Amino acid sequence: MTTSNAYDLATKDLDPPLAVIDLAAFDANAEDLLRRAAGRPIRVASKSVRCRHLLERVLALPGFRGLMCYSLPEALWHAELGTSDDILVAYPSVDYGALRALAADERARESITIMIDSTDHLDAVDAAAGHDHPEIRVCLEVDASWRPMRALHVGTRRSPVFTARQAADLTRKVMARKGFRLVGLMAYEGQIAGVPDRTGRFTDRAVRWMQQRSAAELAQRRAEAVRRVRAIADLEFVNGGGSGSVEITRAESAVTEIAAGSALIGSTLFDGYTRFRPQPAAFFALPVVHKPTRDIATLFAGGYLASGPPSASRLPSPCLPAGLRLVNLEGAGEVQTPVTGKPARDLRIGDRVWFRHAKAGELAERFDDYHIVVDNRVERTVPTYRGEARNFG
Known part of the structure; x- marks a missing residue:
């Protein structure tokens, strides 16, 4: 997997929230x-x-x-x-x-x-x-x-x-x-x-x-x-x-x-199979907008929950920097998503946290574009269905 710094470098001229395809x-x-x-x-x-x-x-x-x-x-x-x-x-x-x-x-x-x-x-x-x-x-x-x-x-x-x-x-x-x-x-x-x-x-x-x-x-x-x-x-x-x-x-x-x-996308619900394990290919970044405590960084937006039975498995998962986790009492919210864990201590206002969605296709309903990352750079930006003004509900 590409490192967090590499994703940050590839998208440094773009404002989060944003989504990338590796x-x-x-x-x-x-x-x-x-x-x-x-x-x-x-x-x-x-x-x-x-x-x-x-x-x-x-x-x-x-x-x-x-x-x-x-x-x-x-x-x-x-x-x-x-x-x-x-x-x-x-x-x-x-x-x-x-x-x-x-x-x-x-x-x-x-x-x-x-x-x-x-x-x-x-x-x-x-x-x-x-x-x-x-x-x-x-x-x-x-x-x-x-x-x-x-x-x-x-x-x-x-x-x-x-x-x-x-x-x-x-x-x-x-x-x-x-x-x-x-x-x-x-x-x-x-x-x-x-x-x-x-x-x-x-x-x-x-x-x-x-x-x-x-x-x-x-x-x-x-x-x-x-x-x-x-x-x-x-x-x-x-x-x-x-x-x-x-x-x-x-x-x-x-x-x-x-x-x-x-x-093809490798969302988190497909991490748990004995028969295969796809590589994570889709990520989204949220910016840090609050530091309410030393051990918590609160991010803008992020409530991109997956369909299915209500459970923790339907929540997006912070993955980069590694070691972050959601705060149980808030989860992922429409306007803010707090994360905690040792890496949160080093996060500052404006830093990015990268997530994976629980389901493969539903992330595209949240973003107009996917930024295609190749060799630590954005090769091109392409529209999702939403970016082409298509909603097939």
Whole structure:
């Protein structure tokens, strides 16, 4: 990792708060993802990056293929700009304006695949674009959670389609509907990809046990679902996994591509895996504006909390100078963030403290620009989604 002094030197002519991308770390993470995927194509999850320059950079590397967007308006934007001609929208859309725009744009229809998990999603497209709309590419989502016993659900709550039979039944209904073409199947194993197993807590062994058994169950169920759906529809792709499960997901022959994005940035929630450890690539700096005591430095702003269950793991983490920590009673605040620890004694008004965000993409919602740092200098400054006046909420 670049030292704190090096980041300070690179951005000495810029006023904090500011955010930087360590390009060497970003590129190293991309190469590591390719190594882990072992030849399986990687579809880049845009919500974990939210910066068009970085998305274009990684998509230019052999082995990365296509975008996984988190909203249809975002996908339409990328299709219009030519960022990619292979875009999967990971979540169903009921944005009627965006659905009408998709139906009306031939280039977008050829590039974009929308997600469904029931005929209700088909009905939404018909309601938005009319029953005589041109053919829309759709992907069927299968729930990848682990359900070892009745009423026990381990994983994200997404699709109602759980069994291979349910997947086949929905496929037949899609095939019978005019204006739709089923081209893909997706199953996201969040309980494996998004749950760290090397946190130092007593629960780590239980997490590894859960993930091993969940992976074995899912491999069989996903393979059967793909087999039954392929008997009805000509699938172009089967998408699975995430940054935290690349090695596990690639072992399934039924999966043709892996989704990943957070490992490119290396946010703190991805520090705790036995399978891999990305290099931290995104940082933000806050200036010291108060010295209320010898052992506390209070910084301007900083309340950049991550989404998810409320816990300390969602807080940003001070990392440079090393040894600083948040003050428990205040945490990270909208207007001020106090830090303490031995290095706080040497901090003065105007000095900078560097942080890492808990989640990879959400930092981009706080800054208009990322300053790209190469060899201890800012090589260029590029806009985030926010900097391009894009909010896909």
